[in-house]
Amino acid sequence: MGCEVPVDNYPAPVWGGEEVRYCVGGLYHAFAGTDVPRISVLEDISFDVASHEFLAIVGPSGCGKSTLLNILSGLMKPSEGSVLLDGEPLAGISKKIGYISQLDSLLPWRTVLDNVTFGLEFRNVKTRRAREIARHLIAEAGLSGFENNYPHELSGGMKKRVDIIRVLAIDPEVIIMDEPFAALDVFTRELLQEYILNVWKETRKTIIFVTHDLTEAITLADRILLLSARPATIKAEYDIPLPRPRSPLEIRYNLTFIDLHRLIWRDLKVEVERSRSGVRCAR
Amino acid sequence: MRDKKWPDTLKTILLRTAFVGGLLLVWEGLAAWGFADPFYVSRPSSILIDFKNLFVSGEIWPHIAITMQATLIGLILGCAGGVVTAFIMARFKLVEKIMDPLIVALYGIPKLALGPLFILWFGLGINSKIFLAFIWVFFIMYFNAYGGFKNVEPRLINAAKLMGASRAQIIFKIVLPSSFPWLFTGLRAGLGVALLGAIVGEYIGSMAGLGHLVQYAGNMFNTTRVFSTILVMTTLMMLMNEGVKFAERKILRWRPVDA
Numbered sequence: 001m002g003c004e005v006p007v008d009n010y011p012a013p014v015w016g017g018e019e020v021r022y023c024v025g026g027l028y029h030a031f032a033g034t035d036v037p038r039i040s041v042l043e044d045i046s047f048d049v050a051s052h053e054f055l056a057i058v059g060p061s062g063c064g065k066s067t068l069l070n071i072l073s074g075l076m077k078p079s080e081g082s083v084l085l086d087g088e089p090l091a092g093i094s095k096k097i098g099y100i101s102q103l104d105s106l107l108p109w110r111t112v113l114d115n116v117t118f119g120l121e122f123r124n125v126k127t128r129r130a131r132e133i134a135r136h137l138i139a140e141a142g143l144s145g146f147e148n149n150y151p152h153e154l155s156g157g158m159k160k161r162v163d164i165i166r167v168l169a170i171d172p173e174v175i176i177m178d179e180p181f182a183a184l185d186v187f188t189r190e191l192l193q194e195y196i197l198n199v200w201k202e203t204r205k206t207i208i209f210v211t212h213d214l215t216e217a218i219t220l221a222d223r224i225l226l227l228s229a230r231p232a233t234i235k236a237e238y239d240i241p242l243p244r245p246r247s248p249l250e251i252r253y254n255l256t257f258i259d260l261h262r263l264i265w266r267d268l269k270v271e272v273e274r275s276r277s278g279v280r281c282a283r
Numbered sequence: 284m285r286d287k288k289w290p291d292t293l294k295t296i297l298l299r300t301a302f303v304g305g306l307l308l309v310w311e312g313l314a315a316w317g318f319a320d321p322f323y324v325s326r327p328s329s330i331l332i333d334f335k336n337l338f339v340s341g342e343i344w345p346h347i348a349i350t351m352q353a354t355l356i357g358l359i360l361g362c363a364g365g366v367v368t369a370f371i372m373a374r375f376k377l378v379e380k381i382m383d384p385l386i387v388a389l390y391g392i393p394k395l396a397l398g399p400l401f402i403l404w405f406g407l408g409i410n411s412k413i414f415l416a417f418i419w420v421f422f423i424m425y426f427n428a429y430g431g432f433k434n435v436e437p438r439l440i441n442a443a444k445l446m447g448a449s450r451a452q453i454i455f456k457i458v459l460p461s462s463f464p465w466l467f468t469g470l471r472a473g474l475g476v477a478l479l480g481a482i483v484g485e486y487i488g489s490m491a492g493l494g495h496l497v498q499y500a501g502n503m504f505n506t507t508r509v510f511s512t513i514l515v516m517t518t519l520m521m522l523m524n525e526g527v528k529f530a531e532r533k534i535l536r537w538r539p540v541d542a
Contacts (some may be wrong), residue, residue: 075441093444093447097445099445101441105438105441107457107461108537108538109460119446119447122449123447150537152539170446170447
């Protein structure tokens, strides 16, 4: 698979768009170790992401998902390979990309409102306009009345919402999410899955969502990439032809969902076991 | 919640007052009935009267002004120097490597021992006192600020970078605000040693100031005056401390309640 592949041959995502947003070709990455020569983390990773696609990436923990995301977000340069964003090579951090990580990165000394306007301060948006945007987003996220609260006064789920709308405020074309809901309890996680599905439906942004929770991946995504144990390669790719809009609570009883879950889990399990035994050998 | 807390605070204050009052009464009694010689230990009543007279006559003000001047200048210079040095050390690996052991070694010098040297260099005036206060504050501020700069959440810096913040923006919007709690700790500790530096400077050699007043009264065997001047110093210290605590509460409003 590569950028030359005509768009028509591309497995059409159920809800996704037509243009290619990301084109990742032949990524290799290795960390230079001090006593070991090199630790290979990524090997020959190639994939495309369509412009309105919701792509999920799953894989055993420690397989190199975070490294891949760091490369996709421009924080790191790969040892080899190319990343094209809207046809142009990604050189460092891009304003087209928003990033959400597992732990919220809200500034504890700023109120909710000032946290949401944070990213706009680097885009020369006037304070008044920035606050207008922020207030609107806060209201849409159901957080009205908390504008002047500090992060420590919010629940985990609320903080995550603020974290998400802070990224929405800068209006990126791509949102990269690194296990964003992993630290939350099951109930909150389901509410946030619903929330992010809504956000995606409204904004039609490209979302690249890394998770180790297969149920979550199938619930949300148009397509799932399965990464192997380290060094990570793309082991398989699955289209998720489930109807939308999806409800995180209901969809898991859908028969297609159950079949997909069984199918992907069988493949994932092999990799999880491989990665476990790898850890044991290393010790 | 506040209603419940209030009587507790009141109770604490009452008990504390009673405890201190009791101690003073014992002191007064011992001195009054001849168990202790007021020549050496004075007595609380005379000290309080002298304390009041110092202010009523206005005699104390110039001394307070002189000591405070040295304290505040030393504090400001020490804080600025400590923060800037800490920033450079946290920012440049090479400088840190070269300088860190040297700073720790310099910190090991008993600052008091440098007093006579400063007087030789800067004379009996305000400069030697400022320098003594400065050198004390500098190290305290340096170690706190360094801790603050080194302990910024990498997560927050990364998030700012990904949002497109420049280096300068990261410093002003992330590094400095997240170090505020450390800087305040340094400031509060620095306040104490700044006053100490100024007073010790005055002990070593001076013509005026609170330290001079204590020194002079001691030479005249005026224990009452020694105690009343110490009371003045304590009051000043408490006032400044409350001031900083007030500012801290205002500026660090965002922190979870812990104190």
